Each structure stands twice: as structure tokens, then as C-alpha cells.
Amino acid sequence: MTTVVAKKTFDHGVHPPTFKDGTVKREIRQFPFAKVLIIALSQHLGAPAKAIVREGQEVQRGEKIAESGGFVSVTMHAPVSGIIKKIGWAPSLNGKMVNSIFLEPFPASGQTIEPSTPCDVDTASADEIIAAIQEAGIVGLGGAAFPTHVKLKIPEDKSIDTLIINGVECEPYLTTDHRVMLEQQDDIFMGIRYILKATGAQRAIIGIEANKPDAIISLREKIPAGLPITVEAVKVKYPQGAEKMLITALLGREVPSGGLPADCGSVVVNVATTAEIGRLLPMGRGIIERSITITGPGVEKIGNYLIPIGTPLRYALEQAGLKKNATRVILGGPMMGFTVSSLDVPITKGTSGLLVLTDHESQLTIRKEYACIGCGYCLDACPIFLNPSRMGRLAKFEQYDAMEKEYNLMDCFECGSCSYVCPSNIPLVHYFRVSKGIIRDKKASA
Amino acid sequence: MNEANNKLDTNTFIKGLWKENPVFVQVLGMCPVLAVTNSATNGMAMGLATAFVLIMSSTLVSLLRNFIPKQVRIATFILIIATFVTVAEYLIQAISIDIHKALGAFISLIVVNCLILGRAEAFASKNSVGKSILDATGMGVGFTFALLCLGGVREILGTGTFFGIQILGASFEPWILMILPGGGFFTLGAWLLLFNYMKERKAAKMQEATA
Amino acid sequence: MNVLNKTLEIRTSPHLKSAVSTDQIMMHVVIALVPTTLFAIYAFGLAALLILSVTTFTAILTEHIYCRLNNKETTITDWSAAITGLLLGLTLPPALPLWMAALGSVASIALVKLLFGGLGYNIFNPALGGRAILQAAFPVAITTWHPAFLADRFSSIPSSSFAWPFTTGTYDAVAGATPLGNMKFNQVSTDVTDMAMGLTSGSVGETSAVLILLGGAYLVARNMMNWKIPVVIFITVAILSGIVNFFNPNTPTPMFMLLSGGMMLGAVFMATDMVSSPVTDRGIIAYSVIIGIMVTVIRLWGGLPEGMMYAVLMGNAVSPLLNRSLKSRVYGTGKKGGAK
Amino acid sequence: MNESLSFIFINACLVNNFVLAYFLGICPFLGVSGNIGTASRMGGAVMFVMLVSSMCAYGIHLMLVAIDAPYLQLISYIVVIASTVQLVEMIIKKFSPALFRALGIFLPLITTNCAILGLALFQTNKGYDFIQSLIYALGAGAGFTIALVIMAGIREDLDIADTPKVVRGTAIVLMVAGMLSLTFMGFAGLGG
């Protein structure tokens, strides 16, 4: 394989092993339908969607089943033709119950999708494109699940010069974005055209980590004539895929503390999201499935799968096959992903990976905790130059005020680099998550 | 002020020795406590000088407590204390130049010992003469006792002597650290530690008893 | 499929850990000290072996007993007590009475480390803190040097080593003088190569600059030591003493300054102690500069021939301040964050 | 011996640090060293008062020598220092409310700070002239501030440390002071 030399990057960060070799060569394959799909009405950040179907109603695959509950909210579509069994509470990732639509597929249906009104990139206005993106139910597929149209709606007082397409995929184990970049290149370029128009950016940069040379080279070759797109390689480092880090690496700019990428003239969209936009908008459809890496030492049939939204984890893992010693099921990557407490949780739009670890890996992370010895590893790891060592101690002794006011706790985006390197095995990110919660609660009640 | 409160009881005296010991419990008047306790003799001399000033000024303050208006009380207290300190200084010089030399400026610094002003303000200015003398004596003895404790430990370990008398044998290697300033801090720290420890144990026992 | 029915493990991210752990770091520090230790025993014979064993063993024992008394799990397995004991031993003169060495070891662990909360919370480097206490307590004994490479060093032990506890030791031969003492009091310089190779008199483990640097390089290669600390200290000392030496050739040369006394051991193994040095980048630089300045000032103008110990302790004392006042610029704040 | 100004300064500031070698001003050292900001402001206030009271003490001493009344030394020093602090407080309050807010609460505390009186007594004992006295006050004040700020930094760290219960409070501060005192011994012999 050819290699690509990359110089661009950000300061600090860590180099965890990538574990991507197992799935990177496996093409995205269609996943079967589960017996019941659970479509949570709140699987994005912002207001929950409002169901527009009732129990017992029959729906077509691709049909709108819920409309957005506000501007920061998106539409939901039926991932399968079938019958609405129930609208009610179902478990979600963080343990809370959320309102969901339970959909039972028709076993014999051809599962074709009805045609709809397309959005033409050449004729539509910026606002029309943004509305279409919301209508298509598109959210950030990188993991945050933030409604994409909100991100692309640039405030009046700001302007964007550069659109960054995030193809970094720095989380270990995950390869879905990598596969998307190899398999859906036309969709990506089409998506970029939509986004450029929606945001008014003059150029687009696709940022890809240097460990995906095949994607870099083939995307470079396929750039359609006349489009202001470049493909840039960035160094392999975690968390290179974080918005702020990618902006710094590619543009040398910093997003102001507490601000948005738009504050420094850029907007970052995940590559899979871009591909979705480029694929769905010309046909006027909505997101009904997404590609997910199912991997980890605890999985028998690892690979990248195109899975209908709403598929319960239990069904997904049954299909992929679990090993006996599996202990930990993680939604997302190993650095920022969450362990699930129940396998009845459905796959949502934000799910980029399903990682199963075994006793062996589990043992590596459960080690004796020592007091902070001030080694400074975490300071050298923190991509935003915080002092996790100090903040960890402050959190332990419940001095949240100092953490926020003197040590910029709120700038932490919980990438986990500090916990990863900590030789004393202090759960730093966990402390920070809890502390941020406490500070937010305090502010809310004040 | 009720009658029972005005009675001369032993508690007024005893509390200064132990329960409210000015050094170990209230941590007052640290500067002479540390500075001159490099030997038992010095500690003792300093303690007695302080006790003298404390008792005399408490007596006078108590005697004059109805004569001194509230607004100028601190000023008069300081005046009275400074007077007795000056008196003490001349007396010590008359008794022994060597002790005066060893204690140096720290005799004068008794003036700013918060213990004395504290007792004058908190006790003598509100209580009868008899009670005030008792309280001052208790505090003074407690203070002297504490200084002796510190000075004793520091002298024994630091020079192998106690009140100048060799007690640890001629071949004892003195821990010079103990008579240095650092040793003063360490020794007082260790005494406080001991007091904390005993308090903790007592509290734990009490808890056990109630549980 | 019964795997799917078992209780899942709930953990917070990240679910990956780098392999290095605190006890391993500590263990590697001990490994890095091995060449220095072996050379110390080779140079000073049984005396060094005894003193190093006594300090190390006492340190470990003190920590163990403390944990037992407090009904805690023993913390000696984290190797930090061993490091403290070993480092303390390396900074002591070879013929020091063993009871003093043991006392110093107890002070290091109990007073300077455990009272402050144990590993991670100590403000001062325990080994140096213990040595400072010994220096203040027994100033004569701790500045009485023993010549290196005596012919009978493997067969006899200096009589002072076995002085009865709490008594003064009797010293055998005419004491050896350290290069720094010679420089300060007799204006006699020592050959630089001798000092680099460790052929001079001095504390048990401070004589061989080359082996100390080797140990340091080992730790730096494993990213278990901040190389900036020794490097900045060396640069500061070299520049300062170079300037002074330029105007007054009677003062020691920069090379002499770097190779003599506890400079190497202090800069490489004491100042770099993770717990008692700052964590922020700029704090580390300031810390090292302060140590460099202070050691030069004490050596050139102060009353003492050697100031490395005091310099590092002073660095430790101001570390909390440096950590607070010299933070790194947080991403997106300050000058760069505001710019578009 | 006519001591050089640099010697006086270094000696008062480092070698014989008022707090760590003479134990002067231990009360504020133990009381106001919990927080770096407070400590540095307290240090500034003490330094300022030291300068003023040093000048006053020099004048009083001249006067007492003139009227041959050495026995009034202590009493006049303490009275003058107390009233100087009051006066300074009033002046600052009038002319610089900002400075008053920063230093205000410390000024009354300083009255009973033995470092101030100690300074006045020492400079008289040592027979310093006016300039020497000022430098001495400056050195002592700087030394006090340094010790106080270093201690505050350490105590802020100790607040978030797993110290055993029995040493918390004054005991651990004294232990730190002991270590600092040992550290400052390294400065011995400097300034000559």
C-alpha cells in the first residue's frame, strides 16, 4: 500500500493503538431487519421529534413517521415497511427511558422506497437546502448526533470561508467512515456541493488521517472538475477527529473558548454525514439506515454493516455473533464511547460503532488507582492544554468552583486522552463529566 | 452577671493548663514560643516573664475595668501591657544579664503576644479581680508549661542536656536540628499532632460509648 | 445465546489504557539508579553497601509499618519508598553512622512524605527533605567525607558506621575532601575527567556523573523523566558560572560546576521527581531556572560549598506557586482564540 | 561594623528571614496563608507598614536618645506603630479606596504583628542609620512576603491532599514551615 506523508496536526494528543486492520478491508454489507425496530424520537441533540403516526398504522419504508419538534430537531422516517405496534417508552443509552416508536416489519414486503420530492442542488437556495437537510432527518453521524442543518445555518453576523469535511476517524477500531470514503465518493462530492451552497463557503477541505492512504489517493483522483475541493492528509493522532483539533490542524486557527467553528470562519461536517446529504437530497429521502462498524475482540463476525435505524443491539449482536468472554458492549469507539447497560437499546443515527470487549481488555483498564504523582502525561496529552492533573485533584476534593473559574473545565470536550495516559489510573474524564454536570446544575438552579 | 459565674472555682485556673492551653490548644503567642525555646531555661524564663506580665496586667485591667471607657480600652490595655513588659525587661536585666542576652528582643515582644491582650480583653475586663488573677495565673502557668515542654524536648535532643545538666551521656550525638529554627517548628508541630491525636481518640471513645 | 443475558460491565470511557502505570514508572527509576548504585558500592566498598541497604530497608519498613498502623493496604508495592530510601542513601557520605542513615530514612518517609498524605501529595522530595533534616541535625557527621577506592574497602568497614545509636562516631583516617570543599576552602580545583568518571570523594552515589547521566537517559528514553529539567538546570548553571568565571578566573569553571558535588544526581534524579516538581510546561522551565540560579549562587557566594539540596528543596517549595501562575494557554483563549 | 546595604537586605530577606529564622509574624503566617492572593496582599501591607514604622522608630529613637529616656522605647514604639497603622488606614481609605479594599482588613491585624515591632527593636539594637533602617525594613518585608506567599502556595496544594486527619490544621503548616526554614538555611553566608 502506498503511504501518505502528513505534517499537519495539532499540539498534544495521544497515540493509542488503532485496531482497525480487522474491519478496514470489509465492505459495507446490508444487515437484515430485526423483528421489532425501536425508533427513539429523541436520538439527536435538541427537541424530540413529534410522532405523526398512530398505533396500528401501516407505514411504508422511507415514509415520514415523526416531524421535527422545533428548529433544533429533525424528522424521522420509517426504516422499514411495517406496522406501528406501539408508541411508548423504551430504554436509551444513558439509562433513561425515551419516547419511541415500535415498528414491526412486514415479513414479505419488498421494502422498496416510494419516490419523493427531490432537492436540486443547482436550483435550490441555501435556505431550501437547509430545510431539506432537516427534512431528511440528517444529524452528525460522527457520534454527537447534532442536527446538521443547525450547524449549517450560519448566523447573520458570521461568515464561513472554509468547509471542512471530517474524514479523520481517529477513534480506534472504527472504520465505517473509511469505508464510506472508499465506497461512496460520488455521494461525498455531491454532499459537498450542497453544503458549500448552504453555508456560502468558498472552498472545502477533506481532512483524512494519513493511515488511510487509499481513501486519500482515490478521493484526490476523483475530485470533480470545477469544484474547490482539496484532500489533505493529517497526522495520525487522537483526537485528530475532534472539530477543534481538525480546524487547528488544517487552518491553523483556534475556535474561541465557548465559541463555535463559525467564530473562526469554518464549519466541520463528518464525511459520512456529507455522503448521506449527497445521496438523500437528490431523491428527497430521509435517513433510514446507517453504516456501523461492529467489531472488537468479543465479536465473531466483525465488519461494517448498513443497519436500519432502530435495530436493537441484541439483534445486531446476535447476527454478528458474540464470544463467550465478552464483558463490555460499547456504543461508539473505545475512547469516547459509552458502555450499554441493556441490550434492548436500539441503534440510533449517532451510533458509529458497536464495540465488544472481553475480559482480557477489561482487565487492562481496571487497575489499581494511585494518587496523582504529577507526571504531567495528561498535560502533554490534553489537546486543549488544560491541567487535568490539577483538575482531577480538585474534583476529588469537590472544589468545582476553582475547576471552572481557574482551570477552564468547561472547555474540556471529554476526549479521554488524559485518562488514557494516566499512569495512576485516575478516572479523570469521569471526574470532569461529573463536575461539569454539577456546575451546570448549580447554574441552572441559581 | 450571676452569682455562680462570679465564684472563684478551680476550673477558672485549671482550664488554662490543659483544656484551653494557650499554646497547644489555642495556638496563641507563637513567636516567643518558638523563638526562645531552644533550651528549657530560656523557655522557663520566657514563660515566667510572660506570666508576670499577664498576671500584672490582668489584675490592673480588672481593677480599672469600670474606670476605662469602652472606646479607649484597647489603647489603655496596650499601654498597661507595654508598661509591665518594660518593667519585666529591667527586672530581668537586674537579675541576670545572661538571660536577658539569651532572650534578646523577645522580651520586648511580649507586648504583642496576642495571649495577653486576648485575656485582658476577653476576661479581665469583664470579671472580678480575684477571678482575673486566677485566670491569668492559669493561663500563665499553662503558657510556661508549654514553653517548658517545647524547650525541654528541644534542649534534651538538641544538646543532650536539661536545664544545662548533661542527662544523655557524654557520647550522645546532639541533634542540632532541634535547637535551630526548623526544629522549633517541627517540635511544636509534633506537640500539636500529639494533642490532635489525643483529642481524636477521646472523640472516638465518646462515640463508641454513645453508640 | 446466553452470553447476551449476562450482566454487562458498566464503565466510563476511555476503554483503552496506555500500558504505563505508576508502580512501573517507579520501578524503572530504581532500574535507572542501578549503575550509579553499583558504582557507589565499587567505589566505597562495604560502607556504601551497608548505608544503601540500611536506608532502603528502613524506608520500606517505615512505610509498611505506617500502613499497618492505619489499617491500610501497604503501599510499599508502588516502589516509591524504595526510591526514597535508595536516593537518600546515595546522597549520604559513606562513613556516616548507620543509625543516622536510618533516622534520616525514617524522617524522609514519615515526616516529609506520609504526614503530607503519602505518594503524590508530598510537597518536598522525601529523600532530600530527609537529607536536609540530617544535615541540620548532624552537620559535622554529614560533611565528613571518606576517601574513595581505599584498598581495604571490601574487607573493612569504617568504624564510624557502627557507632552506637545516638552516639558520635569515631572517624578512622583523615577524611577525604570533596572537589567542592577543596574549591571553596582551599581554592584547589579537581580534574574534570576524574569528576566525570567518579574518581573523587563525595556522597555515596553522587560521584560518577557519567553513570548518573546514563540512568537519566534510560528514563528519558522511556518518557519517564522530563528531560527539560536537568537540561535547563545545566544550561542555567553553565551560563551563570561561565559569566562569573569570565570576569574572575579564580571561580570554578562551568564544567567544574556541572560535574562536582550533587549537581548531577540532584538535577537528574532529585529535581525531576514528578511529585514535587511542577506539571505545567512553563512552570517546569521556571522551576529549573530557579534551581540553577540558586545552586550557583550558594556555591559561588554562599557560606556552604554545596547547595544542590537546598536549591531543589527551594524549587519544590515554589512549585505550587509556579503551577498556578505559569499555566499553559488554554486552547481558544487569549490572543489566538479571539482571532478569526 | 558598617554593614553594606546589600548585606542588610539579603540578610533580612533570606538568611535571617523574619518568619523562618526569627519566628516574627508567625500569627499572620499561620492565619493568612491559606490563599495566594490574600497572602500577597497581606505581604504588601506588611511591607508598607514596615517601611513607615521603621522611619517612625528611627525618629523616636533619635528623640529618646536626645532626652535620655531609653525606658520609654518600648512603650513609645508600640503606641506609635499602633497609631501609624490607624493613620495609614485612614489615609489609604481616603485617597485610594481600591487599595483600601485590598489591604483594609489586614491593617488592624498588622498592629499586633510582632514582625513590625521586632523590626523597630532590631534596627535600634543594630544601630542602623536612616537609609540602613529603610533597607532593613524593605528586606524584612520582602522576606515576610516571600515566606507567606510560598506558604500560601503550598497550603493551597495541601487543601486538596490526602493528609492524615491528625495533622490537618496548624500542625501540618508548622511542619511545612520547618521544612521551609531548613531550605532557607541554604542561604547562610550569602551577602558578604
Next chain:
Amino acid sequence: MNQAELDKLVEAPNSWHMVRALAGIGLMCALLIVTTYELTFETIKQNKAEVLERAIFKVVPGAQSKTTFIVKDGQVEKLQGESNSGLKYYAGYDDSGKLIGVALEAAGQGFQDIVRVLYGFSPDKQAIVGMEVLESKETPGLGDKIEKDETFLKNFEALDVSLNESGDNLKNEIIFVKNGTKANPWELDGITGATISSKAIAAILQASASQNMPFLNQNIENFKQQ
């Protein structure tokens, strides 16, 4: 708290009471101080004189009486009464009233702080014949050996300070040598382990002697009348 006390608290400040209290107490204090001062004055003076005399007789061995001289306008004069300024020379005489030595103070920087010493000069021997530390803060047990160490004090049985030919300076500087290596009468044998403090004494004596010896030798006649 009863009613009477509450009344006292709200009572308006009475300036007459304040003045009365302050003046009364001030007067009383002044009285107390002056009384003590007068009562102890003689004893203290005597104590101090004794201490000084003890020191002088120690550094000028054999002296039985002393006279204090000061230098005024370049002239040696007997000190009348008290004086706090200027260097004093204490001449020591034996039974027969013969001058046997002059004691004077010197000071310089030691290890911790200024060291003040008193040393005796014998015009006959042209040597320092005694040294006493008046004030030092040298490290106890180490630096303070300059006060106690017998071998060190032996240096001052006869430390050569004879003048050079022109008589304006010492022939040989007083120099410090390492313990046990003293070879010449002008060398000061140091103390092992207290090198810095003993070296400081050498420096103090050298500075003071080179300044004072020529003067003393020139004016030695003036000191002879008791």
C-alpha cells in the same frame, strides 16, 4: 447580660471619661516605669560593667584593672561618662598599673549573621593574646565552636600581628589554614566542620588588626597612663 450592662453599652462616649482614663493610666504607667528604671539602674549598670570587665580581663590575660579610651579628632582620650558612638579601646593594666594589653571590638559577617568579637592586643608581644565572641548566631554545635573549641582558642595565645617595616600595615596577613596545618604564628588553625565560621574570625581579625594595629602602635604611649 443584665440591664446595667446594657445601659453601659449604649452610654454615649464621654470624652471626659476617656481623657481621664488615658491620662490617669498614662501617668500611672510612667510612674511605674520610671520607678523600676531608677530602682534597677545601678544594678544593671554594675551587671553590664562586670560582664564587660570579665570579657576584657579574659582577652587581656593578667589584667586587673581597665580604662576605656576613645578616639576624638585623631587623639586618644579617656572616656568620660558614657558614649555609644565610635570604637572604644579598653586598656588593661596589671597590679602595678603597667599596661599589658588593649582590648577592642571587631565585627564581620559570619555564617548566619554578623559576628562580634572582642580581642586583646599585647604591645609587648606584638600579638593577639585573647579573643572572645560577644555575639554570634552561628549554627549551634557547629559554628559556635569558635566560642568553645579549645584547639581553636589556642590560636589566640599569641597570634602574630607585628607590623611591617614602614609600620603602616601588618607584616603578615592573618590567614586561615586548614585544621592541623598551622606553620606560622600569623596563621589561624581552623576548626574541622566549622570552616566557614572559623574562617570568618580570621577575616574579621585581619580586617580589624590591619586597620588598628598601626594606630595602636603609634599611640601606645597614650594608653599607658591609667
